[in-house]
Amino acid sequence: MVKTKEALDLVGRIKDILWEKKAEGVVALDLRRVSESLDYFVLATATSTPHLQALERHLEEKLKEEGLRPRPTEGQSPRWVVLDYGEVVVHLMTREARDYYDLEGFWADAERI
């Protein structure tokens, strides 16, 4: 588990990696004040399912080079991929899924970083 300073650095790194691959609407939320058990979310939109998969691969590969691997998850959907890096959880979604689940709306009180 990464420390808070490291978590913030990781959030910044993840945003950069996603921008590299042309992710849209990259937003990071600090959930520590609004949730008892969540720390940071990074949300990003993919323009299509292949783009979603490309973002997932690119992020996993780049962070693996830095010795970080996501915790295993059960199965992913073609519209929504979660990469769980402990304190930082990345949600990659198609535009449709992002609008539908509206995670930012649900955590509207969370600070954007």
Add this chain to the structure above:
Amino acid sequence: MRPRLSFLLLSLALFALGVVLSLPRDPGEENLRPRRLGPLPELGVVVAARDIEYCGYHTPCGPGSRTDTIFYLRLLGGEVKGVAIPRDLYSPVAGGKINAAYARGGAELLKRAVEEATGLLAERHLILTLESVARVIDAVGGVEVVLERPMRYTDRAARLFIDFPAGPLHLTGEEAVKYMRFRHDALGDYARLDRIKEVMGQVLRKAQNPATWPALTLALKEVWRELDTDLALEEVLPHLPALRGLRLSLVTLPTREGPGTFLYVDEAAKSAFLAAFFGAATPATPPQVEVRLKGLPELLSWAQAFLAVEGIQAGAEVAEVAKSGVYTKDPEAGAYFADLFHLPLLAPHGPVPGVVVELGRDLLQ
């Protein structure tokens, strides 16, 4: 005089910039503005699971019309309170056992039967199949259980083969369904309902982890079409993040034995029990009850120190615990300790002295 190439390129670049800036903004960007979802609706839902239909010996042919598992769930603010209804309960409105109500009159009769038994309003229904339950359990990564003794049962006609050794086990969805269907022990159907409560609590806990959400939504989309429900998936899924704060309390409807194989609602016990369960506010001060902690040694010492701050002395017992929770027959005391530890309240049918707080490995994950 011929214009210089650099001027031409600059003009073209400025023109292109002007075109880009005059384009309407991507509607997707507008959607990034924070919006707030409405609160979770207050709702009474009858949730039941259909058994398997047999077209002949050894020939299962899809979901049956008998519902051996019936729960009344009340969604209230950030809480789900549920009442398990024994399958052998006599239902006057169904004219027999309540597990036959769905076969006799569909979801509407089942809802009326549950309302009659509990005295609570059942607005909606969600009738599951065993396959759909298994699929959802798989989507959250299965469940962990601890068996005190081996669980073995063979019903060749039903093609039900249960053979689990004693000790801690990880169960897939299909195995968890077998674990929940087993009722060949001393407490029979009551123990089966307690096992279902245990699995429900664990599935909710796992579903609170955002990492399970994509798989969970995919599973729900796959199974929803085979369910009999008046809840639209489109109205359920947007509330997925609300699972994070949801607290679960599950009890069993008080019943008494009667003629034949029927059970009857214990009307005197029911009124007091359900009024306390649904109506009780969480006590502000520690209830005067015996408190026992069970679980991992490192969690026990932490919990004893935590309770001491509240002025509560608790006994401790090291034990293997699969599913952390608060176990008691006292709804008010249960609400206090479930709130204190942020754990589900799972009131078993069998006797429990005071309050037992079980703290297992799932808390360390």
